[in-house]
Amino acid sequence: MTESEKEDLIGFRTRKLVKQHTGNRVLYWVLLIMTILVTASAVYSLVKCILGSGEMLETYINQIQMCVLAIVCLNIPVFFQKKLKVRIPDFIAVIVYCFIFIHFILGEIYRFYDHYILFDKVLHTTGGAIIAFIGFSVVLSFTNLESKKVKLSPFFIVLFSFCFALSIEYIWELVEYAVDTVTYRLSGFIGASNMQRWKDGIVTAGGAPVWAEGGYVTSSLRGTGLKDSMMDMLVNIIGAAVVCGVALIGLKLRPDWFEGKRLMSYKKIPEYVRENVERMSEEEFSAAYARMLEEKENAEKKDLRRKKLLGKDGKGKKKND
Numbered sequence: 001m002t003e004s005e006k007e008d009l010i011g012f013r014t015r016k017l018v019k020q021h022t023g024n025r026v027l028y029w030v031l032l033i034m035t036i037l038v039t040a041s042a043v044y045s046l047v048k049c050i051l052g053s054g055e056m057l058e059t060y061i062n063q064i065q066m067c068v069l070a071i072v073c074l075n076i077p078v079f080f081q082k083k084l085k086v087r088i089p090d091f092i093a094v095i096v097y098c099f100i101f102i103h104f105i106l107g108e109i110y111r112f113y114d115h116y117i118l119f120d121k122v123l124h125t126t127g128g129a130i131i132a133f134i135g136f137s138v139v140l141s142f143t144n145l146e147s148k149k150v151k152l153s154p155f156f157i158v159l160f161s162f163c164f165a166l167s168i169e170y171i172w173e174l175v176e177y178a179v180d181t182v183t184y185r186l187s188g189f190i191g192a193s194n195m196q197r198w199k200d201g202i203v204t205a206g207g208a209p210v211w212a213e214g215g216y217v218t219s220s221l222r223g224t225g226l227k228d229s230m231m232d233m234l235v236n237i238i239g240a241a242v243v244c245g246v247a248l249i250g251l252k253l254r255p256d257w258f259e260g261k262r263l264m265s266y267k268k269i270p271e272y273v274r275e276n277v278e279r280m281s282e283e284e285f286s287a288a289y290a291r292m293l294e295e296k297e298n299a300e301k302k303d304l305r306r307k308k309l310l311g312k313d314g315k316g317k318k319k320n321d
Contacts, residue, residue, distance in 0.1 A: 095130060
């Protein structure tokens with residue numbers, strides 16, 4: 001391992017991480033398509049609000065509010081990248097964009113939550129995976145702080161990520177419970193929200209809930225609200241466990257694989273890469289350097305093929321002229 005080879009590897013990895021989001025057309029088009037679809041839904045709801053009957057006015061206003069919230073949430077990753085200079089991995093950004101669109105537009109506006117039983121569970125599973133990865137990224141960044149020289153075992157990193165995902169899910173279930181409780185106190189049964197699906201098990205007659213012995217009559221032994229919360233937490237655990245399992249295997253087999261797949265400040269990238277390279281053993285450095293040369297060679301071949309294609313197109317145009 002010579003000093004020039006070390007600097008070459010550090011420079012290559014730094015440029016690779018910084019450049020990852022620059023000019024990413026896939027990410028741009030995903031965000032653009034999501035924004036157009038959300039805006040179209042908002043315009044549709046606005047038109048229906050203006051032309052529709054007064055009975056549905058509250059519903060249309062709620063749909064417009066959901067669209068506004070969706071647009072705000074879609075721009076949160078952009079805010080982190082542009083203003084706070086935090087690098088978000090491409091696949092995480094795409095998943096977050098899709099998650100926001102599915103929740104606000106399909107779930108809240110088009111009521112997929114009511115029409116499809118598994119819709120909510122799929123979102124909770126995906127949410128568990130996303131939150132676990134965010135927790136994994138956060139705690140992994142602390143292992144590279146030069147001032148503290150913190151070095152955590154892969155198992156502890158994964159354990160923290162798993163517990164982090166479960167904690168967020170637990171807090172979210174408390175939020176659902178609080179919203180349902182407050183809206184019930186303010187609006188009664190009809191106007192109350194049903195985030196925990198507690199209404200699903202209430203027996204109704206003529207649209208009104210059946211009341212007996214000081215409480216509502218329910219078709220579920222322990223209540224559909226409790227069942228929904230427990231299932232949400234269970235699928236959240238499954239999503240988090242899958243991510244944590246993959247992360248644990250990856251940390252043990254190939255730690256540098258996570259360089260481009262975690263949250264990180266752009267300012268920290270050069271420092272982070274240098275620390276990782278300097279900690280490498282001779283064998284690890286040789287393997288990483290060989291991969292770098294291979295990637296460079298593949299990139300050069302790709303550029304050469306592209307130039308040849310452009311050259312052929314240019315010759316063809318000249319002949320036609």
